Amino acid sequence: MKRLKVSNNVIRRLPRYLRKLDELSAQGVTRVSSSELGKQLGLTPSQIRQDFSCFGEFGQQGYGYHVPSLRRQVAAILGMDRNYQAVLIGVGNIGHALIDNFCFSDWGFHLTAAFDVKPEIIGATFNKVPVLSMEELPKYLDEHQVDIAVLTVPKDAAVPVTQILTAHGVEAIWNFTNVELTEPNSSTIVENVHFSDSLLSLSYYVSERQDERAARAAREARRENSSISNS
Amino acid sequence: MKRLKVSNNVIRRLPRYLRKLDELSAQGVTRVSSSELGKQLGLTPSQIRQDFSCFGEFGQQGYGYHVPSLRRQVAAILGMDRNYQAVLIGVGNIGHALIDNFCFSDWGFHLTAAFDVKPEIIGATFNKVPVLSMEELPKYLDEHQVDIAVLTVPKDAAVPVTQILTAHGVEAIWNFTNVELTEPNSSTIVENVHFSDSLLSLSYYVSERQDERAARAAREARRENSSISNS
Numbered sequence: 001m002k003r004l005k006v007s008n009n010v011i012r013r014l015p016r017y018l019r020k021l022d023e024l025s026a027q028g029v030t031r032v033s034s035s036e037l038g039k040q041l042g043l044t045p046s047q048i049r050q051d052f053s054c055f056g057e058f059g060q061q062g063y064g065y066h067v068p069s070l071r072r073q074v075a076a077i078l079g080m081d082r083n084y085q086a087v088l089i090g091v092g093n094i095g096h097a098l099i100d101n102f103c104f105s106d107w108g109f110h111l112t113a114a115f116d117v118k119p120e121i122i123g124a125t126f127n128k129v130p131v132l133s134m135e136e137l138p139k140y141l142d143e144h145q146v147d148i149a150v151l152t153v154p155k156d157a158a159v160p161v162t163q164i165l166t167a168h169g170v171e172a173i174w175n176f177t178n179v180e181l182t183e184p185n186s187s188t189i190v191e192n193v194h195f196s197d198s199l200l201s202l203s204y205y206v207s208e209r210q211d212e213r214a215a216r217a218a219r220e221a222r223r224e225n226s227s228i229s230n231s
Numbered sequence: 232m233k234r235l236k237v238s239n240n241v242i243r244r245l246p247r248y249l250r251k252l253d254e255l256s257a258q259g260v261t262r263v264s265s266s267e268l269g270k271q272l273g274l275t276p277s278q279i280r281q282d283f284s285c286f287g288e289f290g291q292q293g294y295g296y297h298v299p300s301l302r303r304q305v306a307a308i309l310g311m312d313r314n315y316q317a318v319l320i321g322v323g324n325i326g327h328a329l330i331d332n333f334c335f336s337d338w339g340f341h342l343t344a345a346f347d348v349k350p351e352i353i354g355a356t357f358n359k360v361p362v363l364s365m366e367e368l369p370k371y372l373d374e375h376q377v378d379i380a381v382l383t384v385p386k387d388a389a390v391p392v393t394q395i396l397t398a399h400g401v402e403a404i405w406n407f408t409n410v411e412l413t414e415p416n417s418s419t420i421v422e423n424v425h426f427s428d429s430l431l432s433l434s435y436y437v438s439e440r441q442d443e444r445a446a447r448a449a450r451e452a453r454r455e456n457s458s459i460s461n462s
Binding site for chain 1: 239240242243245246247249250273308309310311313315323324325327328329331332333335337338339340378379402403405411420422424425426427428429430431432433434435436437438440441
């Protein structure tokens with residue numbers, strides 16, 4: 001695929017487009033205009049056209065977008081058709097939750113193995129994923145294609161495990177540890193999951209509503225006061 | 232606080248500003264220019280100035296931003312000083328992981344109780360948070376201030392539990408269930424956590440690198456071919 005250098009903001013919107021297109025498909029919608037898509041996503045139609053124009057011409061003047069084709073193209077841009085292989089390191093609560101409930105294959109990933117240090121789960125299989133010992137990790141990485149590692153270890157283990165991963169050729173890490181894994185100019189691609197970003201956005205919206213309510217109450221109190229003083 | 236209607240994109244950037252300011256504080260940096268902040272966040276200085284101008288005047292021409300003050304102001308905008316009370320519904324793997332490892336109080340939230348249906352954990356306390364029976368939820372909501380509910384129940388329970396929450400006055404839900412909780416024009420504020428968005432961005436970056444590498448290999452092969460045919 002030919003790639004221009006695309007801005008991070010565009011890249012971050014692609015998964016949202018994908019979700020919206022899946023939603024439309026589920027509703028039986030096969031055709032959508034950029035203005036309708038924009039309305040549903042809180043974006044302007046021109047922003048949407050611009051975003052897609054980074055990757056080629058997807059829509060047709062006067063027709064809009066064909067939902068299944070656009071979905072296929074967005075999925076391809078995201079690399080969902082490349083059969084990426086993943087391993088997960090650290091089968092604690094969050095690791096376990098991902099193995100059990102996160103459908104890696106829906107997003108084009110194959111989770112081939114998990115690694116942990118706890119003897120009581122080594123050798124077990126959760127949701128068809130075998131749990132291997134951490135000691136086997138270097139050898140496993142040398143012998144298998146591993147495109148990304150999901151890092152769900154305790155904080156203290158985050159950096160040492162990252163060093164093993166990068167020393168054995170893993171180039172991309174999906175990081176749930178809240179620890180800064182690599183030096184600024186490292187060639188490893190790290191995607192940090194920050195739960196707090198999402199909670200703080202929610203906090204903002206709750207605060208906004210509180211403030212609006214307080215402002216309304218203040219206006220009403222003023223009105224009442226002035227009607228008392230007028231009477 | 233006076234609020235203008237602020238775009239979602241700005242709101243989504245605020246938690247990133249906060250994290251960056253915390254990082255700078257930890258490094259002992261007390262003063263930062265909008266261009267330095269921009270460089271570190273991949274934004275233009277003018278975008279940064281514009282973002283903050285939605286909320287007032289925070290920087291000073293020629294001085295830049297005072298890191299601790301800006302941090303305080305961003306935190307206030309996000310509502311982190313409002314002592315929000317939260318409950319968590321569903322103590323499975325992901326719920327448990329949040330109770331144990333996610334530091335709600337760092338973000339201004341107080342997690343007061345968790346709820347579950349499993350008899351073996353009802354009455355237990357994890358990380359100082361008591362687990363109560365789901366049957367107690369309606370009464371609890373009626374008798375306590377609950378600003379947000381963290382929803383970590385299995386898929387099937389997502390909508391019924393949401394109905395209980397909204398019927399008992401909960402206005403904001405932090406949704407980990409991957410289920411669309413409310414009708415489009417509902418007054419409930421829902422923040423969906425989509426792990427897949429983050430994984431797909433990572434997938435994009437991995438694909439981009441693969442493509443660059445393939446393009447480089449193709450160029451080298453051509454060069455080699457042409458030097459063979461020239462020799």
